[in-house]
Amino acid sequence: MPKNIFIPILGLMLLGALVLAGAVGAVRVSPGEIISASTAIFTGTDSLSAGEFIWLRVRLPRIILSAVVGASLAISGTVLQGLFRNPMAEPYIIGVSSGGALGATLVLMFGQGLMFLSLSLPVFAFLGALAATGLVYGLSRVDGRISTTTLLLSGIAVSSFVSALIALLMTLHGEDLYAVFFWLMGSFSARNWGHVRMILPFFVVGFAVIFFYYRELNVMLLGDDKAAHLGVDLEKAKPVLLAATALLAGAAVSVSGLIGFVGLIIPHIVRLIIGPDHKTLIPAAALGGAFFLLVADIIARTVLAPTEIPIGIVTSLFGAPFFIYLLRTRRRTIGSS
């Protein structure tokens, strides 16, 4: 597929998914109500019908959130696969997932006093994610330089340790087990505009920074030595890219819990079709991730309505077989030699 039409196609797909997502759901909202709810944004939202309310306050923020989270995870995965030159890299290996989970677990178990702030959970999850990533980063500095191997290993070590802490907390404080477990599986239910407001600035900043580093990302794929010989300042590029990734992935984890698969597979799929040039890969991955998670969320909330399937289950259940299919048909061209 020629590169130039792939991104517009992705854009159209995303648009279609957004429309579909807005229209379907456990509660029926008529097209008329959608239109009147949209205009109510400008005219005043005091007297909304149930349908309008659902659409404006529940569904719209949710679909926007799932799109932004999907894009964030996909971009993070793309950058980390480039930084580590490893097709197995995904957003959680730098410690974001375990740190975020620890933050969320602490709030769920001990934060009853804080629960009046509906955003205390995301905030603590975010802080946890950043703290864990900071620790991983700090551990991986060797002689003032970042060794990617050490980064990988530190990520594994810190994640294991933190996961063990969470497991310990769960055994000692079993009452909130279900809440924690549910959070860990990822979800967009009961999310509102507050969550969107939380992730949006990090998404915009993270995306912008990473996109404008596309040349460095490309050249770094040739190897650290070659990149340095071509003039890339690795000691500046690596920390910047890692920080941007941590922001993106941390924000995603904090608002939606752990959603696996997106950050690992979407970059691969997009790279298979559009190639490794990050100038097109980053936007394409963002669009692809947004589309994928949006559709996954539609499935999560409609298939067993009114019950919601945790979205992490949907992404793995439907995503993995598709990826296996891709692997088998395109075995020669997947990622690395």
Next chain:
Amino acid sequence: MADGGFTAILGPNGCGKTTLFKVIARRVAPKSGSIRLNGRPITEYSSRDLAREVAVVAQESSIAFAFTAWEVVLMGRTPYLGRLQTESERDYEIVRGAMELTGTLPLRNRPITDLSGGEKQSVMIAQALAQESGLFILDEPTQHLDLSRQLEMMELLKRLNSEGTTIIVVLHDLNMAARYADTLALMKEGRVVGTGIPAELLTPQVVREVFDVSARVDIDEETGRVRIEVLEADLVRR
């Protein structure tokens, strides 16, 4: 090292020529002393500035991502491109020229992961050419190439040299080095044991000392080149 010169570094395996290469290429810090480029220590140059002055071609280049050969060579323009800049017509012309010189233009749309070792090597040299630097440092650039391509490569380096590019190559082929380089540097066990022009430096005694072989060294009447004919291994000395 003289500006505009063509220097070959030679020595047996383990002599330290690759380490020397790494030190010159700023991949490794020297234990003592420093390297200077145009009078300034290379540690004082920013990565970008150094990349504009020096092009480095290492021995192995394993690229695991399917960039096309054209895209790889285009990356040679990185030291000249600002963050918000896109490549210009001039950049494309330079890339085209570099690929023509190295005979890699026919490969331009092929993914680099599909190319043979020799083709990859040639593409990396084209990338180095695209850097438009005054100094070229290469580590065994002819390693994966057929004989004919080896000579083509050395001829290309010689031509670049005659147009003003300073060349430093690490080689293992004595005759190739003697034929193309103005100056040779011989290394053994981590030290430079002799430098000079091929005709003066290469004597049977020196060859025996450095390479542990007995050899006949003479000057070819027709071509005027120094010819080293290896006779037999001379490991008795050890």
